[in-house]
Amino acid sequence: xxxxxAIAQGILLGGLYALFACGLSLLFGVVRVVNLxxxxxxxxxxxxxxxxxxxxxxxxxxxxxxxxxxxAMFGYGVQRLIIQRSLEVSPLTTLxxxxxxSVVIQNLLLVTASADSHSFDLGSLISASFRLTPELSIGYxxxxxxxxxxxxxxxxxxxxxxxxxxxxxxxxxxxQEASSIAGVNTRHVFGIAAAIAFAxxxxxxxxxxxxxxxxxxAGPARLIFAFEAVIIGGVGSLWGTLVGGIILGVAQAVGxxxxxxxxxxxxxxxxxxxxxxxPQGLIRARFAV
Amino acid sequence: MLDVNELTVRHGYLQALxxxxxxxxxxxxxxxxxxxxxxxxTLLRSIIGLxxxxxxxxxxxxxxxxxxxxxxxxRNGIALVxxxxxxxxxxxxxxxxxxxxxxxxxxxxxxxxxxxxxxxxSDRRREPTVHLSGGEQQAVAxxxxxxxxxxxxxxxxxxxxxAPTMVRRIYSVLPQLVQKxxxxxxxxQDVTQALRVANRFQCxxxxxTTLEGKPADxxxxxxxAAYFGLAGRTxxxxxx
Numbered sequence: 001x002x003x004x005x006a007i008a009q010g011i012l013l014g015g016l017y018a019l020f021a022c023g024l025s026l027l028f029g030v031v032r033v034v035n036l037x038x039x040x041x042x043x044x045x046x047x048x049x050x051x052x053x054x055x056x057x058x059x060x061x062x063x064x065x066x067x068x069x070x071x072a073m074f075g076y077g078v079q080r081l082i083i084q085r086s087l088e089v090s091p092l093t094t095l096x097x098x099x100x101x102s103v104v105i106q107n108l109l110l111v112t113a114s115a116d117s118h119s120f121d122l123g124s125l126i127s128a129s130f131r132l133t134p135e136l137s138i139g140y141x142x143x144x145x146x147x148x149x150x151x152x153x154x155x156x157x158x159x160x161x162x163x164x165x166x167x168x169x170x171x172x173x174x175x176q177e178a179s180s181i182a183g184v185n186t187r188h189v190f191g192i193a194a195a196i197a198f199a200x201x202x203x204x205x206x207x208x209x210x211x212x213x214x215x216x217x218a219g220p221a222r223l224i225f226a227f228e229a230v231i232i233g234g235v236g237s238l239w240g241t242l243v244g245g246i247i248l249g250v251a252q253a254v255g256x257x258x259x260x261x262x263x264x265x266x267x268x269x270x271x272x273x274x275x276x277x278x279p280q281g282l283i284r285a286r287f288a289v
Numbered sequence: 290m291l292d293v294n295e296l297t298v299r300h301g302y303l304q305a306l307x308x309x310x311x312x313x314x315x316x317x318x319x320x321x322x323x324x325x326x327x328x329x330x331t332l333l334r335s336i337i338g339l340x341x342x343x344x345x346x347x348x349x350x351x352x353x354x355x356x357x358x359x360x361x362x363x364r365n366g367i368a369l370v371x372x373x374x375x376x377x378x379x380x381x382x383x384x385x386x387x388x389x390x391x392x393x394x395x396x397x398x399x400x401x402x403x404x405x406x407x408x409x410x411s412d413r414r415r416e417p418t419v420h421l422s423g424g425e426q427q428a429v430a431x432x433x434x435x436x437x438x439x440x441x442x443x444x445x446x447x448x449x450x451x452a453p454t455m456v457r458r459i460y461s462v463l464p465q466l467v468q469k470x471x472x473x474x475x476x477x478q479d480v481t482q483a484l485r486v487a488n489r490f491q492c493x494x495x496x497x498t499t500l501e502g503k504p505a506d507x508x509x510x511x512x513x514a515a516y517f518g519l520a521g522r523t524x525x526x527x528x529x
Contacts, residue, residue, distance in 0.1 A: 167380065167387060173379075175375055177371075178377065179388065181368070182389045183363035
């Protein structure tokens with residue numbers, strides 16, 4: 001029965017990874033930028049939430065109402081002012097620039113917030129759970145994060161397939177030049193894609209702070225898990241991202257069940273196996289439905 | 290309506306266009322002919338804003354649009370059907386057409402109007418464009434450009450890779466557009482086809498205008514000379 005429990009916890013953990021990965025996937029699929037600062041932006045969002053909690057006394061779980069829109073605007077600005085400019089120099093420049101952003105964010109947080117690790121104070125909710133069977137209990141917080149991930153991915157999928165902006169995003173991902181001569185302002189469209197990606201990264205940061213702890217240097221490890229989820233699931237497929245996150249989560253949980261220190265390693269091994277046997281990912285699709 | 294004045298465009302060290310001027314009025318069709326590498330596509334791409342000229346200006350109804358990005362030119366009433374069609378592979382036929390509406394220019398073209406122009410299209414509007422034949426894809430590319438309600442329509446090598454009957458069928462929609470007062474500027478390697486539909490033509494050779502005039506006024510020997518650069522360089526406008 002422990003195995004069932006490990007798989008269940010792994011699936012829920014996969015929701016967190018999918019939440020981390022969908023912004024990375026969107027930015028890569030549409031703007032063709034590998035955002036090496038993705039994990040650090042999530043950590044930054046968690047710190048921002050901490051500031052919001054201490055100044056306004058908003059409950060930790062409601063900070064997304066403030067943090068996600070702020071991060072969306074922030075993302076639009078970062079895209080238009082920094083990433084777009086480096087993109088027009090060369091695609092490789094964006095790697096250097098986002099790596100630089102990663103270093104800058106980590107050090108700014110270190111200077112302003114110290115190296116102490118933090119987590120959100122959720123009161124009794126943090127350990128609250130309900131029992132499905134005598135040996136299988138589901139925590140409320142991991143379940144909430146999983147549901148959030150599914151809601152975000154569903155919303156994103158609907159937005160991309162049903163709205164005019166979503167159509168413009170998919171068209172620009174296909175062929176930026178053709179999109180611009182069809183009348184699409186591609187820089188604005190990329191800005192919107194980045195805004196959405198940053199809003200999801202803010203949610204991922206809040207999920208991180210709610211379910212475990214974070215410190216200024218927590219970002220890069222999160223970036224690796226997000227990368228792995230994207231690659232396992234298939235680049236450019238949102239549902240693939242969820243599947244990838246779940247597979248990674250289950251691999252880690254089952255690995256930890258076999259050997260308590262082997263969780264992360266098991267995740268990496270599954271990732272490497274997918275990369276070797278099916279490099280296009282398990283689900284193959286563009287941002288089309 | 291569209292007024293290109295002494296346009297010079299460079300690709301790195303290569304000078305693709307040298308002081309090319311042209312003018313297309315409402316209801317008129319101007320054909321740009323010339324061999325491979327003469328600068329025809331560069332000319333259209335510069336007019337839509339994909340290349341920045343190093344000298345010269347582009348005006349639309351007297352308004353200088355030389356510095357505008359492509360999407361702003363579309364909003365001002367220019368649309369390009371690009372070489373190779375460049376449809377969006379992950380979008381359906383109808384979605385491809387709807388992207389053409391991004392500029393929000395008001396006008397008579399809607400999905401229904403495009404479906405009326407190409408009667409087969411509405412039945413297949415939910416299909417991805419990769420399922421379509423080359424000619425059908427070309428029609429979707431034209432439809433997408435029309436959805437922007439342009440006043441100046443730029444057509445780049447419509448005949449490329451299509452069977453002659455298909456080329457004729459595609460070109461058969463042109464009179465309806467010109468009748469609405471659209472100005473059409475088309476680039477073709479198929480000279481016969483181009484001269485059949487155009488009121489005027491302009492021949493480019495190595496980025497310069499070597500001959501311009503009305504199709505009826507130019508002899509095939511003159512056109513051949515201008516096209517291949519035979520019999521010395523004829524000066525711009527020599528047959529006009």
